[in-house]
Amino acid sequence: MRRAVVAGVDGSPESLAATDWAAREAALRGVPLRIVHAWLWQPLDVPIVQDREVQTQSANTVLREAETRVSDRHPNLSVTAEVVPDTAVSALLAEADRAGMLVLGSRGHGAIAGFLLGSYGQQVVAAATCPVVSVRARGTVAREAEDGGEVVVGQQGGAQDSDAVLDFAFEAAAARGATVRAVRAWSLPPIFAYSPGSMRLADEAGGLEPFERKALEQALAPWREKFPAVPVIEHVEIGSAGQVLLSAAARAQLLVLGRRVRRSPIGTRIGSVAHAALHHAPCPVAVVPHA
Template sequence: MKQHHVTVGVDGSPESRAAARWGAREAALREVPLRLVHAVDWLISPMAPQPGREAADRWADEALTDAAGDVRRRHPGLEVSTRCLSGRPAAALAAEATDAGLLVLGSRGAGALVGFLIGSVGLSTLVATETPVALVRVSDAPEETDPIRYGEIVLGLDIHEAADKVLAFAFEEADRRGCALRAVHGWKMPGFYQYAPFFDPENEREVGRSVTVMLDDMLMPWRHKFPSVSVTHEAFEGHAGEQLVQAAASADLVVVGRHLRHSPLGAHLGSVAHAVLHHSAAPVAVVAHD
């Protein structure tokens, strides 16, 4: 089946440069074209002076030209195209991502928190598209030299939900990178157990064993489908987001899911995806699923 291209949102910042480089490596791995896009935020009124629009156009052209030149130097054989979008950035990027296999966005690091400061545009784009979205931050680590050594992928799973799209994305990424995949699930005992007068620790251990078996069963069909991928799995007792962040401390990529369902206040990220995005040093791929 023909793979879709990889789209990267660029704006001339160091964060978008990191996203473009990461997206270019991903496109090369997938053997698909790379599309660099810049969304012009037309806060400028139609009645605004023409020089304002001209400056915005020049900025867009420079951001796209610089990013394209950088990735072409790094990947001479990669097909790279650029596109300038008009309209609100979140809506424009989400629309542009419709026919992409992956949308890549840059994000500022959150200082001591290590993870991401997404901002309203990134968050709005993420929840507005069904295309998988990867968030990439500027790394303090030195640039990798060729050939790139791909590390472990960490996958956050909820065993109580169907997540075939999330599983497919994670296994395909591990397969094309030739790296290991570690699946993680966080669980907690029901709240009433802490008030039980005769709490038996064996009940907790039994729940832990059952959860581990369920996690293994969930992964089994994908192990058969991707026999070359080395897979491990862990079920932790505790908050899923916190456990996943700890597991992902040295990961090359973290994969989490988000529901396509909307709340009365609109689409939103779940607590696990939110925690990982705000505290993970590694790139995070968010995959929408039913």
């Protein structure tokens, strides 16, 4: 990945934590960092005093604080910063089209508390054309300060279905000297899904769990060859994908998940597993779009 890592900031502690994480990631990967703050002057139709100059200065201050913070910690990193005159979602999605990775701050657990950049974050994750990483304020800096550890990645479907997700995970692990824990969660199929054809492959593999292990092994094979120095743990477990992944990522440096790129009648969606991870994972979560 040669394109820049982009960090979206809004002045909150969460966005500053995201900027710290993005700066370290850019330094590890040897790519530039771009910091953006979306701000658009929109006079309110209410009887209160609004000072455009003051708000402009405030937006610039948010940007300068983040830029100075990064420059002090990573003096050799190439950094650009810009106030983008647009709404948050439009600005961030436009940045995603040009970025190698987009990094946003995450606010706490649960739908009531909200996450990412308020209600905008989910829209960005669901529609961005590049991987989006959600970073929490608490615990992230200390955890990322140490190399090693694990990058946990969820794998599902056939080998080609998870190429983009595994590529991102292995590259992240190689950059930080970490181990890849590849997780494949499975469950017993409902009775109506049984058929002679569908069960034949499982029988040939020796049962359902060996079949799942073989599928994971095949998906990992090309990435083991491409990244021979990256240790790999194959983790196959029966259970809900969300619960299995959250348990595996309890002490991880990064959790990597896929998001299938498709449109539904009610708009873009991130999927239930990614939704659970973004709300509850204690580590940064990367959501990678794939076909």
